[in-house]
Amino acid sequence: MTHTHCPYCSLQCGMTLARTGRSLEVQPWPEFPVNEGALCRKGWTATALRGHRERLTTPLLRDRESGELRAAGWDEALDLVAGRLRELRADLGPDAVAVFGGGGLTNEKAYQLGKLARVAIGTSQIDYNGRWCMSSAASAGNRAFGLDRGLPFPLADIEHTDVLVLVGSNLAETMPPAARHLDRLRENGGRVVVVDPRRTPTAERADLFLQPVPGTDLPLALGLLHLLDAAGAVDEEYVAARTTGWEEVRRSIAAWWPERVERETGVETAQLRECAALLAGAERVTVLTARGAEQHAQGTDTVLAWIDLALALGMPGKEHAGYGCLTGQGNGQGGREHGQKADQLPGYRMIDDPAARDHVARVWGVPADSLPGPGRSAYELLDALGTDGGPQALLVFGSNIVVSAPNATHVTSRLSDLDLLVVADLVMSETAALADVVLPVTQWAEETGTMTNLEGRVILRERAVAPPEGVRTDLEVIAGLASRLGSPVEFSTDAEEVFAELGRASSGGRADYAGITYDRIRAERGVFWPCPTADHSGTPRLFGSSFATPDGRARFVAVEHRGPAEPTDTAYPVHLTTGRVLAQYQSGAQTRRVAELPDDGPFVELHPMLADRIGAYHGEPVVVTTRRGELKAPARIVTTIRPDTVFVPFHWVGANRLTHDALDPASRMPEFKVCAAAVGLDTPSLVPREGYSTTDPATPSTTDPATPSLVPREGYSTTEPGIVGRVASASERIETPA
Ligand code: SF4
Numbered sequence: 001m002t003h004t005h006c007p008y009c010s011l012q013c014g015m016t017l018a019r020t021g022r023s024l025e026v027q028p029w030p031e032f033p034v035n036e037g038a039l040c041r042k043g044w045t046a047t048a049l050r051g052h053r054e055r056l057t058t059p060l061l062r063d064r065e066s067g068e069l070r071a072a073g074w075d076e077a078l079d080l081v082a083g084r085l086r087e088l089r090a091d092l093g094p095d096a097v098a099v100f101g102g103g104g105l106t107n108e109k110a111y112q113l114g115k116l117a118r119v120a121i122g123t124s125q126i127d128y129n130g131r132w133c134m135s136s137a138a139s140a141g142n143r144a145f146g147l148d149r150g151l152p153f154p155l156a157d158i159e160h161t162d163v164l165v166l167v168g169s170n171l172a173e174t175m176p177p178a179a180r181h182l183d184r185l186r187e188n189g190g191r192v193v194v195v196d197p198r199r200t201p202t203a204e205r206a207d208l209f210l211q212p213v214p215g216t217d218l219p220l221a222l223g224l225l226h227l228l229d230a231a232g233a234v235d236e237e238y239v240a241a242r243t244t245g246w247e248e249v250r251r252s253i254a255a256w257w258p259e260r261v262e263r264e265t266g267v268e269t270a271q272l273r274e275c276a277a278l279l280a281g282a283e284r285v286t287v288l289t290a291r292g293a294e295q296h297a298q299g300t301d302t303v304l305a306w307i308d309l310a311l312a313l314g315m316p317g318k319e320h321a322g323y324g325c326l327t328g329q330g331n332g333q334g335g336r337e338h339g340q341k342a343d344q345l346p347g348y349r350m351i352d353d354p355a356a357r358d359h360v361a362r363v364w365g366v367p368a369d370s371l372p373g374p375g376r377s378a379y380e381l382l383d384a385l386g387t388d389g390g391p392q393a394l395l396v397f398g399s400n401i402v403v404s405a406p407n408a409t410h411v412t413s414r415l416s417d418l419d420l421l422v423v424a425d426l427v428m429s430e431t432a433a434l435a436d437v438v439l440p441v442t443q444w445a446e447e448t449g450t451m452t453n454l455e456g457r458v459i460l461r462e463r464a465v466a467p468p469e470g471v472r473t474d475l476e477v478i479a480g481l482a483s484r485l486g487s488p489v490e491f492s493t494d495a496e497e498v499f500a501e502l503g504r505a506s507s508g509g510r511a512d513y514a515g516i517t518y519d520r521i522r523a524e525r526g527v528f529w530p531c532p533t534a535d536h537s538g539t540p541r542l543f544g545s546s547f548a549t550p551d552g553r554a555r556f557v558a559v560e561h562r563g564p565a566e567p568t569d570t571a572y573p574v575h576l577t578t579g580r581v582l583a584q585y586q587s588g589a590q591t592r593r594v595a596e597l598p599d600d601g602p603f604v605e606l607h608p609m610l611a612d613r614i615g616a617y618h619g620e621p622v623v624v625t626t627r628r629g630e631l632k633a634p635a636r637i638v639t640t641i642r643p644d645t646v647f648v649p650f651h652w653v654g655a656n657r658l659t660h661d662a663l664d665p666a667s668r669m670p671e672f673k674v675c676a677a678a679v680g681l682d683t684p685s686l687v688p689r690e691g692y693s694t695t696d697p698a699t700p701s702t703t704d705p706a707t708p709s710l711v712p713r714e715g716y717s718t719t720e721p722g723i724v725g726r727v728a729s730a731s732e733r734i735e736t737p738a
Contacts, residue, residue, distance in 0.1 A: 002464040003029050005451060006043040007104075007444035008585045010150070010327040011175045012453035013039050014525070017047070017445055017464040024050055024445065024465055032525055034155065034453065038177040041597060042585055048594040049443060050465065054427050056440035057470040069438065074472065074480070081395075081437055082484030084420050085121065088392050094122035094372070098381055098391035101340035102398025103130035103329030104586070105474065106449030106461070107513075108498040110331070111346055111505070112478045112491060113397060114339025117372075119364055120487035124372035125391050127342040129399045130335045131378035132406070135667035136299025137289055137325035138336060143300075143666075144307045144555050145316065146548030147510055148348070149456040149529070150333050151288075151324035152316070153541045159184040160320040162282035165193045167217055167306055168292020168673075169326050172202040173582045179205070191282075193275055195220065196292055197577055198605070198647060199640035208275055212265040214575045214645055214674040215564040217293045221305035222561065223261030224276050225312055226253045233280035235314030242317065242547070245556035249308050252558040264561070266642070284321035285313050291328060291579070295672040297662040301559035308556050316554060317543035327454040329586065334452030337511040338502055342375040346502055347509020356509070363505040365489045377668030379406060379661055386417025393420040395481075397474055400587035402430035406670035408656040409629050424477055429589040430653055441474050442467045443590075448495045450521065455540075457526040458516050507532065510548065564674045565662030566627070568644075572676035574610065575645040576624060578655050579673075588651035602633040602654050605647040606679060611637045614680050624648060625678045629657035632682055646679050 005012045014032025018025045024047045028037035049055065059077035060069040072080075088096040099117045101110060110128075117126035134150065141148035158164050158181050172179040182192055182205050194206035195217060203209045212220050228234060229250060239246045258269035279285055287310045293302050307316075307323050315321040327333050338346040349356035351374050361368035376384060382405060384390030394415070405411040415421055415434055423435040426443045446467035452458050467473075472480075475498060479491035492498050496518050507514035512530040516538075520527055528538040546552035568575060583597040592599050604622050616622050618637045623630055624646055631654040641647055648655045650672075660675040 001027075002462050003032070004445065004461045004464060005459055006039065006330075007046050007590070008042050008330055009175050010330060010332050010454040011035060011178055012330060012451050012457075012459055013043050013177055014459075015039060015043060015046070019465070034455070034457070035177040038180070040176040041583060042591060042594075045594050045596040047445065048596060049426070049590055050445065051468075052427070052593055054593055055468065056426060056428060056432075056438065057468050058440060060438040062436045077437055077439060078477075078480045078484055081420070081422050082481055085393055085481075085485060088419065089121065092392065095125050095375075096391055097121050097123050097393045098125035098385070098395070099123065099340075100378070100381070100394060100396045100399055100401065101126070101128035101335070103128060103133050103332040103335040105331060105335060105340070105398040106451055106495070107331065107334040107338055107458070107502060108449045108495045109397065109474045109478070110335050110340045111338040111502045112475055112498060114344075114346065115364060115491070116478050116482055118339075119366055119371075119489060120482035120485045120491070122370070122372060123391075124342070124375035125381055126340060126375055127378040127381050128335060128340045129378060129401070129404055130329060130332055131341070131668060132295070132404065132670060132672065133291070133328045134294065134325060134332050134336065136294040136296070136664055136669045137303050139300045139664075139667035140303035140307060141325065143557060144304060144311070145543060146550070147542065148336075149511075149542060150327040151455045152322060152543055153324065154455050154457075156181060157320050157541075158182075158286050158288075159188060159190075160284070161185065161190055161286040162284045163191045163193065163278050163286070165195065165279075165285065165287045165306075166202060166206075167195045167287065167289045168294065169194075169288060169290035170196065170198075170200040170202045170292075170579065171290070171326060172205060173200060174328070174580050176582070191278055193278065197575075197642050197645050208271070208278065210267050210271055210275060211642060212267050213642065214577045215296060215298075216265040216561075218298060218302040218305045218559065219256060219261055219264045219561045220267060220272075221302070221309050222253050222256040222559075223258060223265070223272055224279065225249070225305070225309050226256040226261075227258065227273060227276035228280055228309070228312060229253060231276065231280050233276075234312045238314030239312065242314075243311050243554045243556055244551075245558070246312070248558045249312075249556045252560070279309075279313060284318065285310065285315050286321050287315070287323045288326050290326040292673060294325070295669060296674065297565045297664050297669075297671040298562055299664045299669045300666040304557045304559050308559075311554055311556055317545070317547070322543070331451040333454060333456060334450070334458070337452070338506065342377055342381070345505075347506030347513070348511035349509045359508065360505050363501065377663070379663060379670050380668065382411045382414055383661075385414040386419075392418060394418055394422070396421070396423045396431060396435075398424075400425075400429040400431050400589045402434065403587035403589070403653050404650070404656060406656055406659040406672055407628050407661040408653075408659075410661070424474060425589070426471075427589055427593060429587070439477055440471045441477060442471055446471070447473045450499055450518075452529070453526070456528050458513065458521060458529060459526040460518055460521040564676075565671050566660050566674075566676045568676045572626060572678050574677050574679055575642075576626060576658055576675050576677035577645055577647050577673050578650045578659060579647065581649045581651065584649070584651035586651070592651065602631065602649055602652045603636045604631070604633050604679065605636045605638055605641050607641050607643040607645075608637055608639060609643040610646070610679065611635060616681060621682050623680055623682050624658060625680075626658040626660075626675055628660070631655065631658055646677060
């Protein structure tokens with residue numbers, strides 16, 4: 001029996017792995033406090049990939065003549081990779097080689113990957129897919145509080161808040177065991193407000209549901225703040241004692257009167273006032289944002305607007321109140337702290353800070369001036385691949401770029417321009433299928449390492465079984481490459497040793513792990529950072545008496561609403577938004593291969609009014625088109641989405657061929673969550689014509705005489721009985737231990 005954690009999302013649910021003969025069974029671990037034994041169906045089926053027929057067990061090299069992948073030995077594969085990287089480095093300089101990591105990698109892997117790039121290769125070109133996940137919240141948190149830790153308090157604290165505002169989060173579907181906190185909050189008399197363009201299973205639990213136009217969470221926050229200020233609900237004492245910048249924000253919200261907010265967001269003034277009244281009357285308010293608010297070209301400003309609201313109410317640092325971000329990927333938190341991000345060194349140190357460079361270089365045993373400076377952010381890095389002056393080789397660990405990158409057709413073409421693409425993975429993902437070299441690596445139950453969950457709790461995943469013959473750990477792959485590249489220092493392959501080195505490198509940094517050890521994690525069921533010394537108890541709650549800014553005060557930041565980078569128009573009249581479904585995780589490389597998890601492929605969710613306009617039937621194919629590509633998938637007709645919006649899940653190839661690559665200027669987050677789209681039947685004549693003006697998408701007509709072919713036919717119903725509005729309640733979706 002081994003206590004460990006789920007391989008998927010940032011909740012990092014505790015579980016027990018038990019061996020019965022040759023099989024490995026998932027059992028509850030009720031004592032682990034975050035999930036108390038509950039798992040979602042992804043967690044219960046997590047061992048299904050062990051022994052899967054598609055598991056990679058030997059390195060593969062692409063034959064230059066036939067173009068096919070062939071089996072190879074480890075030495076042959078690593079020698080080939082290192083040899084080509086050395087040639088590129090000698091010919092074009094170290095930045096000709098790039099490294100791309102993932103928010104699901106353990107802290108040890110993320111740390112070693114950063115060290116591989118900066119020390120063994122010497123490149124500045126490293127970033128990771130977490131840039132596409134929480135970077136806007138990170139950027140806003142650093143600016144407002146001087147520190148980015150997703151939740152500055154344990155998740156269970158929300159049970160005792162009076163009003164919880166969830167902005168762009170569907171936690172009942174994406175991390176079902178966390179939804180129990182919403183139930184307990186309401187049992188305790190608290191109220192839940194959900195802000196989302198879709199009435200999700202989370203919204204089904206809300207006392208108040210606000211359904212804004214995608215991309216307008218920012219003016220919604222400004223409008224609420226306007227009403228709160230007008231009502232005298234601002235905590236002036238807190239603002240004076242613990243913050244700076246309020247007066248500028250107060251001026252900036254003066255013109256966001258409710259009618260203007262309604263025009264911008266589609267949220268009625270009555271609902272806005274109801275929400276403001278709830279907030280004004282509450283002693284403890286908690287605001288949590290997630291990808292719906294953050295994955296925008298204005299994601300940082302959107303989060304800042306909601307932080308401004310929380311600060312105006314005097315909440316951050318108060319018990320059972322404040323602001324937090326619900327991280328998405330398994331190690332979304334730790335993955336952004338220890339050096340696989342283009343601008344960072346371990347311990348959340350900045351790579352352009354001379355003192356940070358000195359400290360980390362000493363730990364690594366190299367001169368500080370040998371470390372490269374900041375590199376390109378994730379999308380910018382991929383966009384530069386194979387171009388003049390851009391990287392010509394890419395090493396990918398823990399990421400399936402072909403599915404998860406925005407504007408994916410363009411990114412895939414960039415991958416094909418590379419001289420060398422190397423992918424380390426456990427199955428043949430869509431990205432691995434394009435690689436010149438595929439390296440088979442261990443999966444979670446076959447290796448040991450730490451993760452940092454959405455609360456900043458550092459937890460330990462213990463090895464439970466031996467990996468298949470022929471498979472190596474990522475740490476072994478990194479070390480093997482480092483030595484072949486002539487690294488001046490050793491790379492350990494022992495996870496506990498790497499973690500101890502990470503602790504030293506993080507010592508004194510913002511994310512200080514120096515006092516955390518594997519034994520402590522085992523004994524304490526996780527340790528919250530910062531934890532600078534062995535006798536420090538860790539820090540479950542932050543900001544109680546001071547923020548992490550130089551003067552200890554939080555920063556209000558005045559922001560302006562610019563709107564989506566690609567507004568709707570006559571050719572592309574609806575908003576496209578993307579997201580997750582319960583049974584799948586991220587790019588689906590793992591969960592799509594688990595037979596017990598439903599995999600119906602992508603679908604297009606749309607409202608009956610929109611379906612009527614285009615003549616779509618439930619279950620029949622429709623085509624979503626943007627300026628970057630198109631996707632054909634079955635229509636799923638529901639009343640739970642805005643009539644001017646379509647939703648496509650992103651776990652399959654296709655959704656991100658549609659998404660926009662506009663970047664947030666601060667976080668470099670792409671605008672995954674909104675772009676302009678057209679939706680029609682799989683018939684060219686139904687694609688909007690050049691210059692064709694549709695009715696206002698917010699109030700679509702079903703009887704437009706100018707377009708008789710789009711009028712629903714006699715006796716036709718766009719929805720199947722029982723489908724519309726039949727969204728399973730979140731309680732149906734939570735699976736608890738038998
Ligand atoms: Fe895993 Fe589900 Fe828990 Fe996330 S919520 S950690 S996917 S069991």
